[in-house]
Amino acid sequence: MTLANGGNRERGAGTLPVPARQPLGLWLRESSTGLVALALAIGAGAGLGAIVFRWLIVTFTHVFSGHDDYSGAGRAAHPWFPWLGPWFLLLAPVLAGLVYGLLVQRFAPEARGHGVPEVMYAVAERGGRIPTQVSAVKALASAMCIGSGGSVGREGPIVQIGSALGSTLGRAVRLPESRLRILVACGAAGGIAATFNAPLAGPFFAMELILGDFAVDSFGAVVLASVTASVVGRAAFGNTAFLELPAFTVHNPIEYLLFLGLGVVVGGCGVLFTRVLYLVEDVCDWAWRGPEWLRPAVGGVLLGGLLLALPEMYGVGYPVLHNAVTGRYLFGFLLLLLLGKILATSLTIGIGGSGGVFAPSLFIGAMGGTAFGIVVHSWLPQLTASPGMYGLIGMGAAFAGAARAPITAIIVLFELTGQYGIILPLMTAIVIATLTSRALSRDTIYTLKLRRRGVHLDRSPDERRMAGTVVGTAMEELPEPLPERAALADAARALALSGHGILPVVGGDGQYHGCVTARAVAEALGADSSVGSTVADLAELPPLVTRETPLADALAALSHAGGTGLPVLAEKNRLTGWVTHQSVLNALYGSAVPR
Numbered sequence: 001m002t003l004a005n006g007g008n009r010e011r012g013a014g015t016l017p018v019p020a021r022q023p024l025g026l027w028l029r030e031s032s033t034g035l036v037a038l039a040l041a042i043g044a045g046a047g048l049g050a051i052v053f054r055w056l057i058v059t060f061t062h063v064f065s066g067h068d069d070y071s072g073a074g075r076a077a078h079p080w081f082p083w084l085g086p087w088f089l090l091l092a093p094v095l096a097g098l099v100y101g102l103l104v105q106r107f108a109p110e111a112r113g114h115g116v117p118e119v120m121y122a123v124a125e126r127g128g129r130i131p132t133q134v135s136a137v138k139a140l141a142s143a144m145c146i147g148s149g150g151s152v153g154r155e156g157p158i159v160q161i162g163s164a165l166g167s168t169l170g171r172a173v174r175l176p177e178s179r180l181r182i183l184v185a186c187g188a189a190g191g192i193a194a195t196f197n198a199p200l201a202g203p204f205f206a207m208e209l210i211l212g213d214f215a216v217d218s219f220g221a222v223v224l225a226s227v228t229a230s231v232v233g234r235a236a237f238g239n240t241a242f243l244e245l246p247a248f249t250v251h252n253p254i255e256y257l258l259f260l261g262l263g264v265v266v267g268g269c270g271v272l273f274t275r276v277l278y279l280v281e282d283v284c285d286w287a288w289r290g291p292e293w294l295r296p297a298v299g300g301v302l303l304g305g306l307l308l309a310l311p312e313m314y315g316v317g318y319p320v321l322h323n324a325v326t327g328r329y330l331f332g333f334l335l336l337l338l339l340g341k342i343l344a345t346s347l348t349i350g351i352g353g354s355g356g357v358f359a360p361s362l363f364i365g366a367m368g369g370t371a372f373g374i375v376v377h378s379w380l381p382q383l384t385a386s387p388g389m390y391g392l393i394g395m396g397a398a399f400a401g402a403a404r405a406p407i408t409a410i411i412v413l414f415e416l417t418g419q420y421g422i423i424l425p426l427m428t429a430i431v432i433a434t435l436t437s438r439a440l441s442r443d444t445i446y447t448l449k450l451r452r453r454g455v456h457l458d459r460s461p462d463e464r465r466m467a468g469t470v471v472g473t474a475m476e477e478l479p480e481p482l483p484e485r486a487a488l489a490d491a492a493r494a495l496a497l498s499g500h501g502i503l504p505v506v507g508g509d510g511q512y513h514g515c516v517t518a519r520a521v522a523e524a525l526g527a528d529s530s531v532g533s534t535v536a537d538l539a540e541l542p543p544l545v546t547r548e549t550p551l552a553d554a555l556a557a558l559s560h561a562g563g564t565g566l567p568v569l570a571e572k573n574r575l576t577g578w579v580t581h582q583s584v585l586n587a588l589y590g591s592a593v594p595r
Contacts, residue, residue, distance in 0.1 A: 032217070035182070036221065038170070038175075038183060038186075038221075039221040039224045039225040040224055040225070040228050042162070042165060042187050043193075043225035043227065043229040043232070044228050045162075045165045045190070046158075046161075046165060046166075046186075046191045046194060047230070047232025048232060049135065049158070049161045050162075050232075050233055051232070051233065051237075052139065053139050053142075053154065053161060054237075056147075057142075057143045057146050057147055057154060057315075058147075059147070061146070064095075064096060065078060065092065066080055069314075069315060071312050071316070071317040071318075072323070075308075086311070089308045089311065089314075091304065092148040092149050092300075093148050093149050093150065093297075093300030093301075093304045093307070094297050094300040095148070095297075096144045096145060096148030096150075096296075097295075097296030097298075097351070097353075098296075100140065100354065101292070101294060101297055102293045103137055103140060103141055104137060104352075105292050105293035107137050108131060108133050108134045110131065110138075110160075111138040111354055112354055113354065114354075115138065115156030115159055115160035116156050116159050116356070116357075116358075117446050119159055119184065119210055120446060120447070120450065121450055121455060122163070123184055123211065124450075125455060127181065128170065128180035128184040129171065129180070130164045130167040130168075130184065132164065132167075132168045135160075135161045135165055135168070138160045138164070138354065139161055141354040142156075142355050143157075145353045146315050147315070148300075149303060149307050149313075149314045150303070150315070150353045150355050151315065151317070151341060151344035151345045151348050152345055152353060152357065152359070152360065153316055153355060153357060153358050153359025153360055154195060154316060154355070155192060155356040155358035155359060156356025157355060157356060158192065159187075159192060159210075159356070162187030162189075162192075163184045163210070166184045166185070166186050166187030166188075167180065167184050169183060170184070181218075182211075182218045183221075184210065185207065185218065185221075186206070187225070188205065188206040189202035189205065189206035189207075189225050189226040190202060190226055191229065193225075193229045194229040197233060197240070197242055198412055199226050199227055199230035200226075200411050201411045202222075202225075202226035203219065203222045203226045204408045204411050205405070205412070207219060208408050209403065209405050209446065241418035242417075243318070243322065243416050245388070245392065246388070247421065248385055248386065248388060248389035248419060248421060249385065249389075250421075250425055251383060251385050252383040255383065255384055255425070256424075256428055258376050258384065259428045259429045259432075260429070260432050262372050262393060262394060262429045263428065263429035263431065263433040263435075264432055264436050266365050266368045266429070266433060267397055267398070267401035267432065267436035267437050268401065268436055269338065269365070269398055269401065270361060270364070270365070270397070270398045270400065270403075270437060270445075271401055271402070271436070271437050271440045271441050272342065273345075273346075273360070273361060273445065274402055274441065274443075274444070274445040274448060275441075277346045277349060277357070277445065278448060280346035280347055280349075280350040281346070283350065284299065284347075284350035284351055284352075295351055296351050296352040296353055299350070299352065299353075303344070303353075306340070306343065306344055306347065310336070310337075310340045310344070313344035316359050317341070317363050320363070321363050321366045325388040325392055327370075331371050331374045334368075334374070338364055338367035338368050338371070341363050345357060357445055358403075361398045361399045361401075361402045362395040365395040365398025366391045366395050366398075367394075368394050368398065369391040369392070369393055369395065369397065373385075373387030373389065373390025373391060374387045376390070389425075392419070393426050393429045394429070395413055396409040396410060396412070396413040396433075397429040397430055400433040402444065403446060405444075409430045469550070469587065469588070470547065470549060471547055471554045471568055472548065473551075473587050474551060474554070474583045474584045474586070474587035474588075475568050475576070476580065478504070478576070478577055479498050479503060479565075479578060480494065481505060481575065482503050482505050482535050483505075483508070484506065484508075484534065484536040484539065485535070486535045488533055491503075491516060491521050491538075492521050492525060495518040496518070500563045500564050500565045500580075501519075501563030502515050502516070502542075502563025502564070503563075504567040504575055505539040510574065511574070512567065512573045512574065513536065514539035514540050514542075515539065515540060515541075515567065516535050516539050516540070518562075518563065521535075521538060524537075542557065543556075543560065543561075543566070544569065545566050545568050546568065546570070547576065551587070554584065555581070558580070558584075564580055565579060565580040566578070566579055
C-alpha cells in the first residue's frame with residue numbers, strides 16, 4: 001500500500017504530464033487513424049449495401065419477369081401469367097414506373113438518372129454533402145427499374161448508394177469538407193469493389209472520376225474502404241471473376257495494328273452512345289408535359305414495346321454479353337444489339353428511369369468489338385484471334401470512349417475477366433479509344449450532364465464560381481495614362497504615385513499603345529543608354545482584356561502582368577477601364593468584402 005501510495009504521489013508531483021484522452025469526435029475529425037476507422041466502416045457499409053442492392057434486383061426481376069435474368073430467356077411468358085405470353089413486357093415497366101416515379105419525386109429527386117454525375121456534382125460543388133435518404137431511394141428505384149426491364153446498369157446506383165452512406169457518416173461526425181469528400185469517394189469505391197468483386201477497380205474509379213486526383217491520404221483511405229467492401233462482398237458472392245470467359249491470347253504481333261483500329265471504331269461507339277443518350281433525354285424533356293412522377297410509367301409503354309421487339313435489352317444483359325463474346329451471334333445481329341442497347345438505355349434514362357451507364361457501355365463495346373473481330377478474322381484468319389477477344393477488348397474501349405477514364409477501364413476489365421493475357425492489347429485499344437473520344441467530344445458521358453447545368457469540372461473551384469461573369473462587372477476607374485512621348489523620369493514619378501506598378505500608354509490621338517511597368521522604367525533609368533528615351537520605347541502589349549472577357553481569363557492575364565492591374569479595352573483600341581485582383585474580389589463577393 002505504501003509503495004502504491006508513494007507511486008501515486010510521485011506521479012502527481014512528477015515533471016511529465018499525463019496526456020488528456022482525446023475526445024472521440026476530435027480523433028475522427030483530425031487524426032489519420034480516425035480517417036482509417038471511418039474508411040473501414042464505410043467499406044463495410046458499402047459492402048452490405050451492395051449485397052442488399054443485388055438481392056433487390058434479383059427479387060424485382062423475379063417479380064416482374066418470373067426469371068433470374070430475362071435478357072437470355074427469349075420471348076418466354078411470365079410463369080405466373082402464362083396466358084399473357086410475352087405481352088407482359090408492355091406492363092412491367094409501366095407498373096414499376098408508377099411506384100419508383102412517386103418514390104423518387106417525393107423523397108429524393110437526386111436518385112433519378114444514372115447516379116455518377118450527381119456524386120461528382122456533390123463532391124465538386126457541395127463539399128461532399130449528399131442527402132441521407134438517397135441511399136434507400138436509389139436502391140429501391142434502381143432495383144425496380146432494372147428488374148422491370150430498364151436497360152441500365154447497377155454501377156451508377158451502387159456508387160450513389162455508397163457515396164451517400166459515406167456522406168451521411170461524415171456529416172454525423174461533423175467532418176470538414178476536405179475529409180467529407182474523401183469519405184464520399186470511399187463509399188463509391190466500396191460499392192464498385194463489392195458489387196463487381198473488383199477491389200482494384202473501385203479505388204481507381206473513385207479517384208479518377210469522383211475525386212479527380214490521386215493524393216496519398218485520400219488514396220490510402222479509399223483503398224482500405226475498397227478492400228473492406230470486397231471482403232464483405234466475397235462473403236456473400238464468392239471469390240470468382242465477375243465474367244467467366246474462355247482464355248484469349250494474341251496470335252500474331254500484327255494484331256496490334258488491328259487493335260489500334262478497334263480503339264478508333266469502338267471509342268467512336270462510346271461517343272455515339274453519349275450523344276444519343278442526351279439527345280433522347282432532350283426529346284423526352286420536350287415531349288413530356290405531365291407531372292414528373294408519372295413520366296416513368298407513361299414512358300414505360302415505349303420501353304415495353306422495345307423490349308417486346310428485342311427482349312435481349314431487358315435489364316443489365318450480362319447473359320447476352322457473354323453469348324456475344326463466346327461467339328453465339330452473327331455479325332448482323334451483333335450490330336442490331338449494339339444499336340438496340342444504345343436506344344434502350346437512352347430511353348430508360350430519358351423517361352426518368354434510374355440506373356447506370358457503365359454496364360451498357362460494356363455491352364455496346366462487346367457487340368461492336370465482336371463484330372469488328374468477325375470482320376478481321378474472316379479477312380486474316382491465320383493471323384487473328386477469335387472474334388470474342390476483340391469483343392472483350394472492345395468492352396474496355398467503349399467505356400474509355402464514353403467516360404474517358406483509361407486507368408479505370410484497364411483495371412476494371414482485367415478484374416471483371418481475370419485475364420492477364422489481354423492487358424497489352426487492352427491498353428493499346430483503350431488509349432486509342434480515349435484519344436478518339438477526346439478528338440470527337442469535349443465532354444464525357446458523365447461530365448456532359450453537368451456541363452448542361454453550367455457546371456464545368458475541368459475548371460478550378462474559383463473558375464467555376466466565376467463562370468458567366470465578365471470583366472465589365474469588375475472594372476474600376478482607369479488610372480491616368482502616360483503619353484507615349486513622356487520622359488522616363490516623369491513616367492517613374494507617375495508609376496510611384498499610382499501604386500499599380502504598371503500604367504497604360506496612349507498616343508496623341510488617345511489610341512492605346514500598350515503598357516509600361518515600373519520595373520522596365522527602373523532598369524532603363526539605370527542604363528547609360530536611357531538618355532533621350534521615352535515611354536514609347538518601353539511599352540509592351542500585355543494580354544488583351546475587354547469588357548466581355550471572362551473573369552477567369554482576366555485573372556490568368558493578371559497573374560502574368562508586370563503590376564497589379566491591367567487596362568480594359570473597348571472597340572477601336574480605346575481604354576475604357578481598369579481591372580485588378582481587388583476589383584475582381586469585390587465583384588465576386590460584393591458586400592462580403594469589408595470596405
